[in-house]
Amino acid sequence: MSKLRVATCSIAGCFGCHMSLLDIDERLFELVKAVEFDRSPITDIKHCGPCDIGLVEGGVCNAENVHVLKEFRKNCRILVAMGSCAITGGIPAWRNNVDLWDCFQEVYHYGIGLENGQVPNDPELPLPFDKVHPINEVVRVDHFLPGCPPPADAIWRFLTDLAAGREPRLDYEMLHYD
Amino acid sequence: MSKTFTLDGKVIPFEEGETIMEAATAAGVYIPHLCHHPEFKPHGSCKLCTVSIGGRLGAACTNRAEEGMKVESETEALNADRRSLVQMLFVEGNHVCPSCEKSGNCQLQAVGYHLGMLTPHFPHFYPARDVDASHPDMLLERNRCILCELCVRASRDVDGKNVFGIGGRGIRARLIVNAATGRLADTDFSVTDRAAEVCPTGAIIRKRYGFTVPIGKRLYDRHSIAELPPLPAKRGEGRGEG
Numbered sequence: 001m002s003k004l005r006v007a008t009c010s011i012a013g014c015f016g017c018h019m020s021l022l023d024i025d026e027r028l029f030e031l032v033k034a035v036e037f038d039r040s041p042i043t044d045i046k047h048c049g050p051c052d053i054g055l056v057e058g059g060v061c062n063a064e065n066v067h068v069l070k071e072f073r074k075n076c077r078i079l080v081a082m083g084s085c086a087i088t089g090g091i092p093a094w095r096n097n098v099d100l101w102d103c104f105q106e107v108y109h110y111g112i113g114l115e116n117g118q119v120p121n122d123p124e125l126p127l128p129f130d131k132v133h134p135i136n137e138v139v140r141v142d143h144f145l146p147g148c149p150p151p152a153d154a155i156w157r158f159l160t161d162l163a164a165g166r167e168p169r170l171d172y173e174m175l176h177y178d
Numbered sequence: 179m180s181k182t183f184t185l186d187g188k189v190i191p192f193e194e195g196e197t198i199m200e201a202a203t204a205a206g207v208y209i210p211h212l213c214h215h216p217e218f219k220p221h222g223s224c225k226l227c228t229v230s231i232g233g234r235l236g237a238a239c240t241n242r243a244e245e246g247m248k249v250e251s252e253t254e255a256l257n258a259d260r261r262s263l264v265q266m267l268f269v270e271g272n273h274v275c276p277s278c279e280k281s282g283n284c285q286l287q288a289v290g291y292h293l294g295m296l297t298p299h300f301p302h303f304y305p306a307r308d309v310d311a312s313h314p315d316m317l318l319e320r321n322r323c324i325l326c327e328l329c330v331r332a333s334r335d336v337d338g339k340n341v342f343g344i345g346g347r348g349i350r351a352r353l354i355v356n357a358a359t360g361r362l363a364d365t366d367f368s369v370t371d372r373a374a375e376v377c378p379t380g381a382i383i384r385k386r387y388g389f390t391v392p393i394g395k396r397l398y399d400r401h402s403i404a405e406l407p408p409l410p411a412k413r414g415e416g417r418g419e420g
Contacts, residue, residue, distance in 0.1 A: 084275065090276065091277060093272075093274070094274065097272075137302075144296040172401075177275035177276075
C-alpha cells in the first residue's frame with residue numbers, strides 16, 4: 001500500500017495543535033510508516049502538492065492565510081480544521097471587537113518595554129484583516145477536530161480513522177472545545 | 179397506581195400536574211436542556227428540551243405529563259435540531275472555551291459534547307458585548323450569556339432582589355442589571371445570592387476562583403451531562419456550578 005500524503009500548516013494559530021500531534025509519542029514511528037508528509041512545519045516544504053489529508057491549524061487573520069488555505073483546499077482530498085482557532089477563530093478572534101489600528105498601537109507603541117515603536121509597514125508583510133475568521137468561512141472543510149489543542153489521542157484516532165477510510169469518531173473524553 | 183406515559187417507549191410514572199421534564203428527571207431519564215432548572219419556574223425559551231408529544235413538538239419543561247401520552251425525545255431528527263440550536267447559541271455569542279473559567283463545568287459546552295457537536299457550523303456573529311467587572315466578588319461576562327434568564331428568576335424568586343433583567347429585543351437583547359448606572363457594583367447583588375450560582379455558562383462567575391480544578395477532573399471531562407445526576411434543587415449539594 002502506498003503511503004498517505006499528509007500536509008499540515010499553522011495559520012493564525014500558536015502551533016499548539018502541532019505540538020499535540022507530536023505528543024502521540026512512540027506512535028510517531030507507526031505514523032511515519034503509514035504517512036509521508038508534504039508541506040508542513042515538520043518537513044519545511046514550502047508549497048503543497050496533491051495530498052490525501054490536509055490538517056489546518058489556526059484561523060484566518062490575514063491575506064497570506066487565505067493563500068495558504070486555498071492551496072491546501074486545492075491540493076488536499078480531505079481537509080481537516082484542527083483545533084479551536086481553525087473551527088471558531090479562537091483566541092485570535094478576541095481582537096474582532098477591537099479596532100485594528102488600536103491593536104497595532106497597543107502592540108507596537110504602548111506595549112510594555114517598547115521605546116519608539118513603529119507599526120511595521122513592509123510591502124512583504126501580509127495584509128491583516130479587520131476580523132479573524134474560522135477556516136470554514138473561507139473554504140469548504142470536510143472534518144472538524146476540536147480542542148485547544150485536540151488531545152494527542154484524538155489526533156491519532158482521527159488520522160487512523162481517515163487512513164482506514166472510516167468516518168472519524170471521537171470517544172467522549174477526546175471531545176473538548178478547550 | 180400512579181399515572182404513566184411513555185418516553186421513547188419507556189414507561190414513566192408521574193404525579194398530576196408534573197411536567198414531562200419533571201417526571202423524566204425523577205425517573206432518571208435525561209432530556210437535554212439549558213434554561214430549565216428544577217428549582218425555578220419553567221421558562222421554555224432555549225427549546226433544547228423539545229420533544230414529540232403524540233406527533234406534535236413541544237417543550238418538555240413546560241408541557242404537563244398526561245396519562246397515556248406517547249413522547250419521543252432521543253430521535254435522530256430531534257437531536258439534529260438540538261445540535262443546530264446549540265450551534266446557533268455558540269455563534270451568537272463569543273464563547274471562547276479555551277480562555278473561559280467555566281470550561282469543563284459549563285452546561286452549554288456539556289450539551290454540545292452530549293450532542294456530538296464538532297463545530298458551531300454557522301457563520302460567527304462576533305457580537306460586541308460589554309463586560310462588567312465593577313463588582314468586587316462577581317464578574318458579569320456578557321460574551322458568554324445565552325439569555326436563559328436563570329439569574330433573572332433566581333434573583334427575583336429566591337433572593338427577592340430583582341438584580342437582573344433582559345433589555346433590548348432580538349439580536350440586541352442583553353443581560354442588564356437593576357441600577358441607574360447599569361453597573362453590577364451599584365446593585366445589592368451579593369456573592370451569596372442564589373443568582374450568583376445558577377448561570378449554566380460562564381456569564382456570571384465568581385472572581386478569583388477560575389481554573390482551580392485541573393483539566394481531566396472537571397465536571398464534564400469524563401462524564402456526559404446525561405450520565406450525571408440532575409442538578410440539585412437546593413444549594414450546597416452542588417454540581418455544575420463550579
